[in-house]
Amino acid sequence: MKALRSGYFTGAVLGAIWSIIAAWTMAVAVSLSAGSPAVPVATGCLAVGVVSGLGAAFQLRPIIVIALAVMAAFAAVVIGIGPLAAVEGGGSSIVVSASSLVLAVAIAGPVVAFMTGLPGGAMTRHEVEAAIIRFLTGFGYLFFTAIVVIPFYVMVMTSLKSQQELLLNPLDFTVDLSKGWDLFRGYGELFTRYRFGTYMWTSFYVSVVTVLVTLLFSVPGAYAVARLRFRGRKAFSRGILLIYMVPMIVLALPIYIAFSVTGLRNSIPGLLLIYPVTTIPVALYMLQGYFRGLPAEVEEAGLMDGLNRLQVIAKITLPLSLPALASVSLYVFMIAWNEFLLAFMLLDDPAIFTLTRAVTSLNSSEVPRQYLMAGAVVATVPIMVLFLGLEKFMTKGLTAGSVKG
Amino acid sequence: MTAISPPRGSGPLARREARLAWSMLLPTISIVSLVVLLPLLAVFWISVKPVTLSDLRPPAPIVREDLRGRPATAGDEADIRYRLRNSSQSKEIRDVVLSDVLPDGLDVRTLDPRCQLDGRQLTCRLGTWQGGFRDELRIPVTVGASYLDGGDVEASPPVIDGDAENVLTNLTFTTANFASIFDGGEFWTAFVITLVYTVAGTVGAMVLGLFAALLLNKSFRGQGVLRGLYLFPYVAPVIAVAFTWVILLDPFSGSINTLLVRMGVTAETINFFGQKPLALIMVIVFEAWRYFPLSFLFILARLQSIDSDMYEAADMDGASPFQKFWYLSLPQLMGILSVLFLLRFIWTFNKFDDIFLLTGGNAGTRTLTVDVYEQAFAVSNIGAGAAVAVVVFLCLVVFSALFFRFVSREEGL
Known part of the structure; x- marks a missing residue:
């Protein structure tokens, strides 16, 4: 065990593992961005990784370690065991060779960082673990960024490609700028032929009305549960949470029947009757948590000064809870905007589709995938803009409301 | 002399407060019971009824009216014809009554025995119609001049009414729905798949979330950006990300398959969402991918509230980084992790x-919830769908009971 704690050993092992991870990442990145697939070659990768690991363990200056790694990669490329190799029939070898050298930097740089401040010879348990943790951190950032970015990248890029280009080379996500505005043909078609403008507007006002109705019902309810003493308060607050956990699919069936019989199916009012009810429980739950956290003394002072309860709510509680109201509104807006099941079951008439329902209708073999992905982008962008613009509120809303899936 | 005791019962102030509370809760309670509790009861009701999709339209008598013959001058003869039909092919309608107002200028010559004429009001009792019933009712009339001056027999639409058995509201019950879902191994297969999916998806999302939370539990430049980025899978609409995954993993032209084949990892393309064990695994991976942000937010919030004194003490005692994680962070996180797991x-x-x-419930991914939909709409047996829904609901009641048992201590609910 002691022998394994040598800096040279740790450096070589971490370098080797990292080189494989980096090489695969690089290969996928090159393939997806340049459209020419490349594969990692184990020998070359390991060589570069071990060189950088040992270099770092010998306490060489970082720039020298990187230079060594690049030289090792260059040598490997020349011999033909290069860290990356072009795949037969695809891709230019120049791109691949160049990316081999970039890869060498991508291997050596982090490896040096993992090993900073560690002695070359015998290491303590702390030092080994610190190196491993730094390695895991580097891997973690790479891993999470890749799994999040790749699907969204593919979504956006696919929406800019014609069906033929997609079938010809599914890996080629390069954007042909010479096409100019023609790149956005998918979006143009969506907004003209498929009436996505209308759907967007429908989704928007359905979501906004849902938010308003939800607040209208949940603010008094939450206040009562949080502040007023009455028998059955605890049972009520549990009941709300319980109702919140009833799966929508269980309710969707009778609602479908009732709406079919009463003619509310296929109508926006029908949808607007259901949506707030799915969100009122969570809004109530979130708001009562917040109201409880507000100092009761302020409200009592208001009561002493002659306000009645409703005035206290309007003049003291609500102004104090604006941030919470913003979080709840955003969260409810997100639920309503993203809602799929009810819209899918209750709406058949293309004139009143919501955005999610409309995107589902694009999922057929007759519609090019470009349009489907453009639809997905159109559905995603508004919620992302809201999210990025108001991230603070949104994050709070997600945390408080995440009893919901 | 009376013993001094604290006031018992509720005073007027407390009563007023309770009244106010209930009046503030009333709107919520009423709308929630209308849209949640009522449907819940309905599900139980439907689950013991032989309802299919076609029963949603109950059988109804249908009538069409026109004037046969071409009256040209006053005194010509013609027939008012009512074409009658039962909309259902199988169910009978009882006590069918037709009523209509005859236009001026049409004088009835002979009246069908089933009909009565009261002034210009025609009422016909047509008795019971079997399923698939079709008939014609003709009333011979003499056309008068006033009719020829622009009268129209169709001006007053005939009204027809009858009593039909509505499966949804009558009192025939059946256990066939439950029998059919428990019959054969299908239900249990779905149940096991649901459990595998649920446990693996939950654990996957939590492990990823824990990892991500540990990564971001230090402040550095760009931490906010990364945190925002890592929330993307959860914030984006499910249709957008699900379709992206489907396209990305498409066996014919998906990028991942092309990549794997060109890189030489596999010889043939892999049908990720269409093969038996793989489809379930992919669905679980998707679940973990989409919901790790949620666990990550939760765990990060808890991590940031752990007192740093403990870590300093551990440092003094010479604990290594992994020991600190194992003996300090993890026990501190246990509470939130169990809440998170149950939720x-x-x-x-x-x-x-x-x-x-992702799969439409094919290739061994049919969970109970998908089964509800499939039974009700693909097989159009709403009763069976409701029966599955009842089972899902009962499972949920058990889980919630567990939840409140364990979580109320944690959260102080």
Whole structure:
């Protein structure tokens, strides 16, 4: 065990593992961005990784370690065991060779960082673990960024490609700028032929009305549960949470029947009757948590000064809870905007589709995938803009409301 | 002399407060019972009724009216014809009554025995119609001049009414729905798949979330950006990400398959969402991918509230980084992790959209919730769908009971 704690050993092992991870990442990145697939070659990768690991363990200056790694990669490329190799029939070898050298930097740089401040010879348990943790951190950032970015990248890029280009080379996500505005043909078609403008507007006002109705019902309810003493308060607050956990699919069936019989199916009012009810429980739950956290003394002072309860709510509680109201509104807006099941079951008439329902209708073999992905982008962008613009509120809303899936 | 005791019962102030509370809760209670409790009862009701999709339109008598013959001058003869039909091919309608107002200028010559004429009001009692019933009712009339001056027999639409058995509201009950879902191994297969999906998806999302939370539990430049980025899978609409995954993993022209084949990892393309064990694994991976942000937010919030004194003490005692994680962070996180597990378990169990969009419940991914939809709409047996829904609901009640038992201590609910 002691022998394994040598800096040279740790450096070589971490370098080797990292080189494989980096090489695969690089290969996928090159393939997806340049459209020419490349594969990692184990020998070359390991060589570069071990060189950088040992270099770092010998306490060489970082720039020298990187230079060594690049030289090792260059040598490997020349011999033909290069860290990356072009795949037969695809891709230019120049791109691949160049990316081999970039890869060498991508291997050596982090490896040096993992090993900073560690002695070359015998290491303590702390030092080994610190190196491993730094390695895991580097891997973690790479891993999470890749799994999040790749699907969204593919979504956006696919929406800019014609069906033929997609079938010809599914890996080629390069954007042909010479096409100019023609790149956005998918979006143009969506907004003209498929009436996505209308759907967007429908989704928007359905979501906004849902938010308003939800607040209208949940603010008094939450206040009562949080502040007023009455028998059955605890049972009520549990009941709300319980109702919140009833799966929508269980309710969707009778609602479908009732709406079919009463003619509310296929109508926006029908949808607007259901949506707030799915969100009122969570809004109530979130708001009562917040109201409880507000100092009761302020409200009592208001009561002493002659306000009645409703005035206290309007003049003291609500102004104090604006941030919470913003979080709840955003969260409810997100639920309503993203809602799929009810819209899918209750709406058949293309004139009143919501955005999610409309995107589902694009999922057929007759519609090019470009349009489907453009639809997905159109559905995603508004919620992302809201999210990025108001991230603070949104994050709070997600945390408080995440009893919901 | 009376013993001094604290006031018992509730005073007027407390009563007023309770009244106010209930009046503030009333709107919520009423709308929630209308849209949640009522449907819940309805599900139980439907689950013991032989209802199919076609029963949603109950049988109804249908009538069409026109004037046969071409009256040209006053005194010509013609027939008012009512074409009658039962909309259902199988169910009978009882006590059918037709009523209509005859236009001026049409004088009835002979009246059908089933009909009565009261002034210009015609009422016909047509008795019971079997399923698939079709008939014609003719009333011979003499056309008068006033009719020829622009009278129209169709001006007053005939009204027809009858009593039909409505499966939804009558009192025939059946256990066939439950029998049919428990019959054969299908239900238990779905149940096991649901459990595997739920447990694996929940654990996957939590492990990823824990990892991500540990990564971001230090402040550095760009931490906010990364945190925002890592929330993307959860914030984006499910249809957008699900379709992206489907396209990305498409066996014919998906990028991942092309990549794997060109890189020489596999010889042939892999049908990720269409093969038996693989489809379930992919759906679980999707679940973990989509919901790790949620666990990550939760765990990060808890991590940031752990007192740093403990870590300093551990440093003094010479604990290594892994020991600190194992003996300090993890026990501190146990509470939130168990809450999270139960919540996510319930929500994953209830999940419908994801699997429905990714595989449609094919290739061994039919969970109970997807089964509800399939039974009710694909097989159009609403009763059976409701029966599955009842089972799902009962499972949920059990889980919630567990939840409140364990979580109320944690959260102080």
